[in-house]
Amino acid sequence: MGNPNAVLTEAQARHLLRRFGFGAVDKDVDRIVGKNETRGQAADRLLGYRPSRFRPRNKSMDLAHNKWVKYMIRTKLQLQEKLVLFWHDHFATSNEVVRDSIQMANQNRLFRVNAKGDLRVLLAGINRDAAMMDFLDTVRNRKENPNENYPRELLELFCLGVFDLDGVANYAQEDIVQIARAFTGWRVNSKDEAYFDDGRHDKGTGDPEDPYPERGPKVIFKDNSAFGPSGYDFGAAAGTNWETEIDEVMNAIFAHQDSAGRNTVAHWVGYRLITYFADPNPSVSYVETMVGDSNFDTNFIVADLLREIIISDEFYEPVTDPSKRSVKWPVDYVISTLRIAEMKLKSRYQYINGGSYDEISEGLNNMGQLLFEPPSVFGWDWEGSWMNSSTMLARFGFARDLIAARGRGKTTFRPERLFDFAESPDVDPNLVVDEVTSLFGVGDAFQNGSAARDALVDYLTDGGGGNVDFSDYDTRDMKLRGLVGLVLQSPAYMLH
Secondary structure (H helix, E strand, O other): OOOOOOOOHHHHHHHHHHHHOOOOHHHHHHHOOOOOOOHHHHHHHHHHOOOOOOOOOOOOOHHHHHHHHHHHHHHOHHHHHHHHHHHHHOOOOOHHOOOOHHHHHHHHHHHHHHHEEEEEHHHHHOOHHHHHHHHHHHHHHHHOOOOOOOHHHHHHHHHHHEOOOOEOOOOOHHHHHHHOOOOOOOOEOOOOOOEHHHHHHHOOOOOOOOOOOHOOEEEEEOOOOOEEEEOHHHHHHHOOOHHHHHHHHHHHHHHHHHHHHHHHHHHHHHHHHHHHHHHOOOHHHHHHHHHHHHHHHOEEEHHHHHHHHOOOOHHHHHHHHHHHOOEEEEHHHHHHHHHHOOOOEOOOOOOOOOOOOOOOOHHHHOOOOOEEEEOOOOOOHHHHHHHHHHHHHHHHHHHHHHHHOOOOOOOOOHHHOOOOOOOOEEEEEHHHHHHHHHHHHHHHOOOOOOOOHHHHHHHOOOOOOOOOOOOOOOHHHHHHHHHHHHOOOOOOEEEE
């Protein structure tokens, strides 16, 4: 499916950095191209980071949001943050319900520390995460009335998916009922630590104090090929050590097989990761190959799956086939633009230092993606759902404000930092278009002879042709800033 020894072209390097980070900054592209890095070498370098333990902690949720945005802009661990964003969407927990910024920050660190590692370790952490336990009612799950909210999402969204790759149901309602019993009794203390309350737990039949003998044994996944007709009795496996029942449940979930005998967790989570990083509509065979060749279905190491994606031929198809490109998430659109423009946001409130001077949280909310507040347990809708009249206007407004950030310092947009010609007196407008579109990674959409390119040239020259005098402040201030704004608002720049 791919050659790890294939040397990356400049276009492929840019594609890799856009998908596995926030934007392709020239110095990072030059590093790959200058060293003739292969797909495998680039993958190993990107994935070889030591996890950061950064936590966007603040009593104010708005300021915690801004801390994470600031960190995404400045960190060298771009892939780590791209993964944290993925897991935030996958385990979509909203502070609208939790109402505790410290718990949300702790969950954010949990994602960061475990982003590329063993999926089983991450799930074990999520099971006992205070924000998740509150969000999906584990803390309110007791033997008198087992709560099915978390078990349902554990199967439907986090681990198995409702249907497998062939459209066959992966679990039954009874599985949710039984798993809910396993999670009874778990609570959170004043230090936001999970603990087990034996008195709230449904111990199951066989216990002399069991008040609910009609519930029967704790069996899940009957008739699944991994366990046979009788299913898996996680209650019997745990014995009287009831605290371990949730771990026995996870053992069964990670052993679950779909209708084709494939490991269900590996293929569901693998499918999700592939749609995020590589292809919004991957074929079944591509998913199977990536999961199989990476051994993700046996070791569940996320980094191994990602490496296989990076070296695959399919991953680089969007370089030459625009129809296979993905819509940038709002966070990706904002962070990548700021990084390429070598800009920072201002103050702890993280506002754009120009235009309407809006805080970035307001801009992202208007674009449809306020961090720490996904719209539902399903996370955000991707691809075309990001684009409607309201959200696109918000993106255009961000581009307008960015180029209006004048003055000195990193919080302002200064074209002279980006372009050698920015203060030259006699500049070919075609060169200007080439440099600007190349910097922002959309040069292929503005090639010679295209109507889109001609429109930009006409803008620079007021339709009169000839060269441009950027030594004139007013021309530079209006035309060069305006050109960048047009590129940032172009359809091509919305994709990667």
